[in-house]
Amino acid sequence: MKLLTFPALICFSIFYSCSTPTQVGNGDAAQVIENSLVAGLQIKGEPKKIYTLAERMAHYNVPGVSIAVVKDGKVSWAKGYGTANAQTGSLVDVNTLFQAGSISKPIAALAALKLAEEGKVELDADVNTYLTSWKVPDSEFTQTEKVTLRRLLTHTAGTTVHGFPGYHPSMIFPGIETVLNGRGNTPAIYVDTTPGTLWRYSGGGYTIMEKVVEDVTDLPLDIYLKQSVLEPLGMEHSTYTQPLPADRAAEASAAYDSNGTLIDGLWHNYPEQAAAGLWTTPSDLAKYCIEIQSIVAGKKDGILSQEMVTRMLTKGKNDWGLGPSLKNDSEDLIFQHGGKNAGFTNNMVAFAHKGEAIIIMTNADNGGRLIGEIINSASDYYDWGLSNVRTIETIKLSSEKLQEFVGKYQYSEQVPGSGSYYIEVRLTNGQLTVIDPDQNTSFSLTPTEAMKFIDLEKGDQIVFSASENGPVVLLWNNNYRFYKVE
Structure with missing residues (x-):
């Protein structure tokens, strides 16, 4: 039952056993963390169960994992584990590309923020001011309150469509207006509640933002992001180009379902580039985290000004900023985002004021719980306070x-x-x-x-x-x- 997403408890071991991890940086920290995974639930009175990463990859049917950790404002270590593509036998290394899923959003949000800083758009203006060939449909909900970039970035614009399933490589790859008009594999994107009144996650909203950026710059989103965001940040392995160019396919991990089975076609393609289209690595995402942290700390020539980054990291409804989700306050402020595409599950967590972050990318639908256990282990090692281990008391019944x-x-x-x-x-x-x-x-x-x-x-x-x-x-x-x- 897809509605319930009950877990599949099917064991496998072939993916990890034949692999060799590749890494850069502090191997000692990596070794401790990967050998100290703790399940999120512990039973009161029983000894804490400690697992290795290899054991939990097999347990959760996750063929491949890539991790990068930021300490003191730089990448402390990065490491790849397991299998990238079971057909070719390629292994995960630190440069293996993963689909970022919704982690695409906070990186793509930088495009809108840069245009605002350059005076080419206003965050609080009606986006129909900037849209040309497609407009947000007028309705009773938009009579007094308008869809703005600020509301799109913070999921408060009242727009529909939560997320996107992607397209099998054999399917016709639609253009962005086809998606907006509901002529792809998802419904039309429109406003069904008064903008600004509530928070509701909307990949559809980020697809509208994508169209704004393209219309204002007269460039495809992937080209603008490459020139204005990815290259300035040094994210040399990353691309928003969809479908992934054939000459880069060997760099990419394949995708796997919850049973650890290779997805037909190796992965899905996403025309909704801002919402779900980024191919990247944890080490490249670490460069985004470091840049934001550096600007918070006073860097003058960053991708954005300190004033704009402060606005980006200011909590709105549901503790959401202009791109990332936010947690905690003051010196403990965290900016973060998860990501889920077909066969890929990821998370990125960064401390705004501490120069520390962890990014974990997996090539499996079942990677979420494994990511949680890796974060528990890293949090204990670095004393981050992120551990989500819960102790419960069980009873016996006849x-x-x-x-x-x-x-x-x-x-x-x-x-x-x-x-x-x-x-x-x-x-x-x-x-x-x-x-x-x-x-x-x-x-x-x-x-x-x-x-x-x-x-x-x-x-x-x-x-x-x-x-x-x-x-x-x-x-x-x-x-x-x-x-x-x-």
Whole structure:
């Protein structure tokens, strides 16, 4: 069931065992971190379980990982692990290209900020002032409040379309106006709520920003970003060109699904370049982090002025800045962004005032939890305060009690394209297991209270409830409701 994204628990080991890590910088720190991974959930009273990166890559079906760490305003170390392309046998090294997914957004946002600093656009002006061949459709929502670059960058413009699935290499690659008009594989991008009134993540909004930059500069976005952002930052391996040029394909990692299976066509292509189109490396993203940190610290000839960077790192709704997400305040301020494309999962976390950052890129749909464990390990080593390890207290329930929850459950709503949807709860060797027959996946439940359970693997929570006259109810993550039917 895609709606639930239950974890697939399929083991593999072939991807890591044949690989040789490649690195630059402080190998001692890298070795400690990669051998000290800790799961996000720990059971109270039990010894903390420590894993190696190789073990967790195999466990999570992640063929390849690339990491860069910034300390004292420079790259302290960078390292690649595992397989980039199972077909060719190529391995991940520090220069292997990964799709950045939504980490494309804060880098692309620099284009709009540079144009604003040059006086070519205003952040608070109606973007239809700058758009030429395509306009944001007028509606009841735009009568008094307008779509502006500031609102697009902070996800407060009221625009639709959360994200983009990309296009198989064999598919026709649409132009940006085709995407905006909903004639690709996603709906049309428009405004369905009054701009400025709420925060709602919108890749569609960044696609409008992309069109503004192209119309103002009279250049394709990838060319403008190459000339005005990537080259000045020294991001020599990075490109927004989509599809990736054939002569650079050997530099790129392939993409893998949650089972560790190579995605058909090796990867998807993204015409929505600002939202999802960047190919890059952790070391190149580290240069972006270092530049922003240097400007905050007083650098005068940076990619932006200190005043503009201060505006960029000022929290708006939902703690969002002009591009990156923001966390903490004052000297502990963090600017960050995650990224998810088909077969790629990434994260970038940087301290605005401390010259420290970590960027992790993986070539798998299932890379998110692995990234969390790497950050836990790095945070402990560097004393960053980023660790998200949670200790929970579990209890024992009798087989008789557990048997009360066994059965077939129907989802409370109809699933588009599937109709009625069912899952099963089984009792095996004294433990409840949730089976998703449609997706052929399962996960085990551990009791924390008489009616509350947790998936120790993923952290998902299941709460059962029952009444004398009604069926047993299964509530998944306080969101998805199932009723016991058998």
